Amino acid sequence: MVTIGFDKCPDEVYKRFEGRHIISIRDFDRQDIECIISNALSMAELLKKDHRQARHLLEGQRMGVIFYEPSTRTVLSFETAMELLGGSVSGIKDPKVSSAVKGETLADTIRVMAGYFYDFFVIRHYDEGSVRRASEHSRYPANNMNEGKTIPAINGGDGSNQHPTQTVCTDMPTVVKHFGTLDGLVYLFNNDLKNGRTVHSFVEGLMLCKPKKLYFCSPTQLRTPENILRECAAHGIAFEQIPRYEDALPEVDVFYDTRPQLEREQLPDDLKGKIRAVYTVRADEIRSKAKKEMIILHPLPRDSKFNSPEYAVDSLPQARYFEQSHMGVAGRAGLLCLLKGVRL
Amino acid sequence: MTAPTEPREYMRIRPIHNGTVIDHLLPGTGLFILNLLDYTTLRVTPGLNYNSDRIPGGKKDIIYMEGGDLTADQMGVIAVISPSATINWIVDGKLSRKTHPVPVPDELGDILLCSNAKCTTNTEGGSRRFKVLQQPTDTDPFRVLCRYCEKEFYGPLVRFYTGQTLKDVRRGRFEFRR
Ligand SMILES: [Zn+2]
Numbered sequence: 001m002v003t004i005g006f007d008k009c010p011d012e013v014y015k016r017f018e019g020r021h022i023i024s025i026r027d028f029d030r031q032d033i034e035c036i037i038s039n040a041l042s043m044a045e046l047l048k049k050d051h052r053q054a055r056h057l058l059e060g061q062r063m064g065v066i067f068y069e070p071s072t073r074t075v076l077s078f079e080t081a082m083e084l085l086g087g088s089v090s091g092i093k094d095p096k097v098s099s100a101v102k103g104e105t106l107a108d109t110i111r112v113m114a115g116y117f118y119d120f121f122v123i124r125h126y127d128e129g130s131v132r133r134a135s136e137h138s139r140y141p142a143n144n145m146n147e148g149k150t151i152p153a154i155n156g157g158d159g160s161n162q163h164p165t166q167t168v169c170t171d172m173p174t175v176v177k178h179f180g181t182l183d184g185l186v187y188l189f190n191n192d193l194k195n196g197r198t199v200h201s202f203v204e205g206l207m208l209c210k211p212k213k214l215y216f217c218s219p220t221q222l223r224t225p226e227n228i229l230r231e232c233a234a235h236g237i238a239f240e241q242i243p244r245y246e247d248a249l250p251e252v253d254v255f256y257d258t259r260p261q262l263e264r265e266q267l268p269d270d271l272k273g274k275i276r277a278v279y280t281v282r283a284d285e286i287r288s289k290a291k292k293e294m295i296i297l298h299p300l301p302r303d304s305k306f307n308s309p310e311y312a313v314d315s316l317p318q319a320r321y322f323e324q325s326h327m328g329v330a331g332r333a334g335l336l337c338l339l340k341g342v343r344l
Numbered sequence: 345m346t347a348p349t350e351p352r353e354y355m356r357i358r359p360i361h362n363g364t365v366i367d368h369l370l371p372g373t374g375l376f377i378l379n380l381l382d383y384t385t386l387r388v389t390p391g392l393n394y395n396s397d398r399i400p401g402g403k404k405d406i407i408y409m410e411g412g413d414l415t416a417d418q419m420g421v422i423a424v425i426s427p428s429a430t431i432n433w434i435v436d437g438k439l440s441r442k443t444h445p446v447p448v449p450d451e452l453g454d455i456l457l458c459s460n461a462k463c464t465t466n467t468e469g470g471s472r473r474f475k476v477l478q479q480p481t482d483t484d485p486f487r488v489l490c491r492y493c494e495k496e497f498y499g500p501l502v503r504f505y506t507g508q509t510l511k512d513v514r515r516g517r518f519e520f521r522r
Contacts, residue, residue: 024494105468129464129492159462161494227496 009035018341019150021135024162025204033168033208039334040173040327042344047330051084054333057342059086064118066092066109066134067156068125073300073325074156074166078122081333087119110134114151115141120336124156131155131162152339160197160264166299167201169331174324175254178295182206185253188215190245191279191308193224195261198299202256203228207235214239215248219274221267222260244278249289255318257281257298257309276306283312295320359389359408365432366407366414366422368398368444373426374405376513379506380421380455386412399428420449421504424476424486425513448479452488457503463493 013035028036046054063082067075079089091113106125113121114137121138123131135153140146157163175182187206189199193216203214203224214237216224223241232239242248245255260267260275267275281296296309298321313319337344363386369377371393378390387410396404414422414431422429423446430444452474458465465472473491478498487498497503500511 026494106464107468107470126462127464127467128460128462129490129494130468132492133464133468133470158464159493 009038014338014341014343017338019152020339021132021138021150021152022154022164022335022339023132023135024155025164025167025201028164028168028205028208030208033172033205036168036331036335036338037173037176039338039344040169040331041177041334043334043337044173044177044327044330046344047084047333054084055086057085057337058082058119058340061085061087061119061340062117063087063089063120063122063336064091064113064116065089065156066106066113066121066123066125068092068106069157071124071156073328074124074163075122077325077328078154078156078332080329081336082120084329085333085336087336091118091122106130106134107137110137110153111141114138115143117144118151120339121151121153122156123153124158126159128159128161131158154335154339157197160195163197163201165332165335166198166328167205169335170324170328171198171202171256171297171299172205173331174297174320174327175295177327178293178320179253183210184212186213186215186248186251187211187254187256188217188245188248188252189224189256189258190217190281191258191275192222192260192265193218193258194222195264196258196299199256199258200225200228203232207231207237211237213251215245215252216241217243217245217248217279219243219271219279221271222265245281246285246289249285250291252290252294255281255290255294255296257296257321259299259301259303259308260306262303272306276308280307281309281313283310283316286313286316286318290318292317294318297321297324300325360410360434361437363408363410363412363434364414365409365434367404367430367432368396368426368428369405369407369422370399370426370428371401371403371405373513374407376508377405377418377422377425378407379508380418380504381407381409381412381414383409383412386410388412404428415455416449417453417455419443419446420452420476421455422446423448424479425510449476451475451491455505456488457505458490458493458495459497459501459503460490460493460495463490463495465490465492 013031065075082089123134138151138153140149140151155162155164193199296318300321374390374392389408391406393403394406396402429446430442431446432439433441454472456474474488476486477489478487487496488502489496500509503509
């Protein structure tokens, strides 16, 4: 595989994205990921210079959001991205008032909405694999001049399965912005590694890279799933499961903290106490042990009950999680352009 | 002591005029595979524990289907469960084509069910697709990945649409310890 770098993207890689569905990290190769990241970084630059300059890029295009599970951050960043590009957004954000309560399948919902002149769909649904199924029906019908072409469907999270844009539009561009690469770095993933799908997606993306080492730091009950560890081994990626992060800290380049997902897992009180005591990212540890260039990422929201990273970490130079969440808007805007063949 | 040799041509071709013979199945896999065939209207004759000079142990299963052919999924499962199999197509009483080894497929479809209750193929239904991740070896059964929920299944978690699992292959290649 030829590495294309993050500053130029050849036409043939660009062309792969027109009308493409974004469902799973597993659908990407290294060039795909580099192309999305380079577009994210270009878009971030363009928006920083003058965000009003982006207004013409997808003028008149329509995004349909279909969210069957609550989300504020993901849907808002997609809406913001679409608005910045001059497009509009509408759709279903409260499943309680949608046809789902009348027993309609997601596949039927898509077939209906495909005729409402949408140019993208962003879908979050609790069933695993549901967005891939929906994408099979996501094409312009006979009432549209683009009849037969696909309407790109973007996975905004399907149960505990995939959330690919968090990885390729948000997390990875932030790493590349700081280090210029995804390779040769030491990554540490902290806290709830069992339920954190952002971690699963990120690690799957790293299978296409050459990280120096991965550390998985979690309580035994919230360990990384076996299949992910097996994949790391199969790709010859060095990894280690550790019970505390402090000792590894001096080596780490990218520290990826997560939130214990209480909505997916009933945690006993003593485990909650242990998570607070052992896995919280503490400012004094970062100050005394971490490299200055290390970056701390977190998919947010930060749960104030667990307070990790500690609020005191926010003012350290390593804290990059807000910057990371801002990258999500640029990254998604960059991806939307890519899917419509708009070059930056 | 050896059993009397069976007349091979008679055995392979005679019961069939037009159809398919699945021969050299590992002993114990014949009934499992039979269940995956659509034999509601076809005349199907299973043969169990016939003598075999090809399979170690000296026994094989065989299935004769008059008027039937196999789907890609059925052939794929035969390849995976019984790599020793040969498939013969009979036209007008003569062998017209044979396949051995039966190629292990890259994908299997509706012949499998996803074992993940939260998978859209179980909640909303629709067609199914599974990537065959690992070809079977002497000690390991195959491993499949659901195209939809992206979960991996192997061993007894690989479920067939008939409700069978690999545990139901009584003898032969797969013997699961409890
Ligand atoms: Zn599945």
